[in-house]
Amino acid sequence: xxxxxxxxxxxxxxxxxxxxxxxxxxxxxxxxxxxxxxxxxxxxxxxxxxxxxxxxxxxxxxxxxxxxxxxxxxxxxxxxxxxxxxxxxxxxxxxxxxxxxxxxxxxxxxxxxxxxxxxxxxxxxxxxxxxxxxxxxxxxxxxxxxxxxxxxxxxxxxxxxxxxxxxxxxxxxxxxxxxxxxxxxxxxxxxxxxxxxxxxxxxxxxxxxxxxxxxxxxxxxxxxxxxxxxxxxxxxxxxxxxxxxxxx
Numbered sequence: 251x252x253x254x255x256x257x258x259x260x261x262x263x264x265x266x267x268x269x270x271x272x273x274x275x276x277x278x279x280x281x282x283x284x285x286x287x288x289x290x291x292x293x294x295x296x297x298x299x300x301x302x303x304x305x306x307x308x309x310x311x312x313x314x315x316x317x318x319x320x321x322x323x324x325x326x327x328x329x330x331x332x333x334x335x336x337x338x339x340x341x342x343x344x345x346x347x348x349x350x351x352x353x354x355x356x357x358x359x360x361x362x363x364x365x366x367x368x369x370x371x372x373x374x375x376x377x378x379x380x381x382x383x384x385x386x387x388x389x390x391x392x393x394x395x396x397x398x399x400x401x402x403x404x405x406x407x408x409x410x411x412x413x414x415x416x417x418x419x420x421x422x423x424x425x426x427x428x429x430x431x432x433x434x435x436x437x438x439x440x441x442x443x444x445x446x447x448x449x450x451x452x453x454x455x456x457x458x459x460x461x462x463x464x465x466x467x468x469x470x471x472x473x474x475x476x477x478x479x480x481x482x483x484x485x486x487x488x489x490x491x492x493x494x495x496x497x498x
Contacts (some may be wrong), residue, residue: 252438253473258453261293261494266387267383267384267386267387268383268384268386268387268388268393269336269387270276270336270337270338270360273315273335273336273337273339273340274337274338274339274340275308275314276337277337277339277340277343278339280317281316281343282316283316283317284315284316284317285317285319285378285439286315286317286378286379287378287379287414287415287416287440288321288378288414288438288441288477289318289319289322289441290318290319290321290323290326290470291322291483292438292441293412293414293438293479294322294326295453295454296412296436296453296454296479296481297323297376297412298326298376299372299454300410300412300481300483301374301410302330303326303327303329304373305329306329306330307330307373307374308330308331308371308372308373309323309328309330309331309332309372309373309374309375309376310332310333310334310367310371310372310374310375310376310404311323311331311332311333311375311376312361312375312376312377312380312397312401313334313335313336313361313377313379313380313383314333314334314335314336314340314344314356315335315337315340315342316343316344317378319376319378320333320354321348321354323347324351324353324354328353329353330353330355331353331354331355332355332357332372333354333355333356333357334356334357334358334359334361334364335356335358335359336358336359336360336361337358338358338399341356341357341358344356348417353458355496361380361384361397361400361401362384362393362396362397362400363396363400364400364403364404367404369403369404370403370404370405370406370407370409371404371406372404372405372406372409373405373406374409374410374411374412375404375405375409375410375411376414377401377410377411377412377413377414377415378414379414379415380397380443381394381397381398381413381415381425382415382416382417384397385417386486389424394425395425395428398425398426398428398429399429402429402430402431402484405484406484407484407486408412408483408484408485409483409484410481410482410483410484411431411477411480411481411482411483412479412481412482413426413480413482414438414477414478414479415477415478415479415480416477416478418478419435419459419478419479420481422478422480426480426482430460430484430485430486431482431483431484431485432483432485433459433480433481433482433483434456434459434480434481434483435456435457435458435459435478435479435480436453436455436456436457436478436479436481436483437451437453437457437474437476437477437478437479438451438453438476438477438479439451439475439476439477440475440476440477453479456469458480
């Protein structure tokens with residue numbers, strides 16, 4: 251997705267999506283608020299379904315940019331929203347903008363290395379396009395794997411990773427299956443020209459998902475103009491079982 255007033259997307263541009271210099275330059279030249287893929291009101295019913303506002307249940311928003319999404323979370327009752335981005339330019343701007351909102355915290359951080367956070371720190375992680383950005387760049391599979399490992403690590407047991415993406419199950423499930431998740435799939439129609447769209451389907455109803463994602467096309471249509479939302483619930487039981495010492 252291209253931000254307003256941004257130059258046309260080229261292969262060279264998309265390959266830079268995983269680089270901090272690209273985002274520093276972009277936010278320095280276009281500081282206007284921009285939400286990738288979806289705005290908060292369109293996703294709110296799904297978020298409330300899987301993790302309703304609960305005191306002292308911190309949420310992590312990765313690749314936050316200068317989106318108003320996290321402001322929407324706080325306005326809706328979520329009381330601890332941590333936002334990270336690889337761009338120091340946008341983080342400094344957001345820290346100043348929300349200096350009077352203690353529920354919002356902004357930190358410069360690479361999602362592939364979130365060592366500043368303890369293991370099992372967050373109840374939910376929200377990703378609108380960050381994994382997609384890494385998949386556009388060099389060493390995409392390796393970088394995506396690092397990111398997902400870190401997301402899994404910082405989530406509490408039974409914590410929820412919400413991945414909003416243009417990637418269909420055929421392309422995203424192979425990335426997700428390396429970790430212990432219970433995965434549910436939802437779809438939402440893309441916004442028209444950045445405006446709120448009238449949804450003809452209920453975002454809170456999951457779509458049946460087989461191993462290869464083959465059931466999805468039948469449910470949403472071959473040429474459906476949608477974003478895919480993967481709700482990944484952390485299941486630590488398999489990882490613990492695998493890491494347990496073998497009985498003699």
